[in-house]
Amino acid sequence: MTDLRIAPVDGDAMLQDWRYVHNAIIPTTALSLDEVRERVRRNRLAVAYLGDVLVGCSTVRPPTNDASVATVIARVLPAHRRQGFGGELFAQGLAQARKLGADLVETVVLASNVDGLRFAHAHGFVEVDRYLLPGVSVPFIDLRLA
Template sequence: MSRLRIVPPADDAALRDWRHVHNTVIPTHALSLDDARERAARHRLEVAHLDGALVGCSTVRPPVDGTATVIARVLAPYRGRGHGTELYARGLERARQLGAETVETVVLASNEDGLRFALRNGFVETERYLLPGDTIPWIDLRLA
């Protein structure tokens, strides 16, 4: 049985993989490689591969005032196989290790799979909003 290999991006090639998943799942907020490098300096990023194929990525924003943000992204062909659950569990564990008392996530409203995943995993919607220039709302959710 194949196992998901999840590691922090250690170089630009791995950051490109993280960025590819991010930009595919969140096409309205495409990031450059420099953006990904900046995020890697502030957040805990991971990239997931299965038998050499890029599957997904995650972001853990360290706690601010006790609240961390955990985001798991999985490319559409790999959804429904437990990869998001594994990425999310690792992110949740990391957030708690960093001292999070509360965990939030954010989902682009057009990502129906991601929203269903968050709701199934105990998150409740707290806010919907548009960023300047966006046409698709973002949804903030908090782990109940």
């Protein structure tokens, strides 16, 4: 077991940390601090630290009223990958999604994130869709937990 600490985003410093990880891993759709503030109102955002070192972040998009599908996204900075941190972030996010009533769990990965795709497949996800956002040349891949 690691000394990884995963905490819900609370306050501007943690919003900035979450934003840093998101933007480092998804540079094609970098978010402003105001956009992250909006996301924290509708999603469950968390950051992961090893001691005082920022390691990663996660997002849980709760199920909507018309569907019992939640989205769980775990992001780990490249220097901290392959140490089990993504698995811990994912396990916590999955448990949270189930608590929120999710029957189905999806994730989304930028197609250029080879490590993220490998992680998703290793954790039982299968591809269900690929799409491009306006003005973005790298597709996103939606995957569903089989």
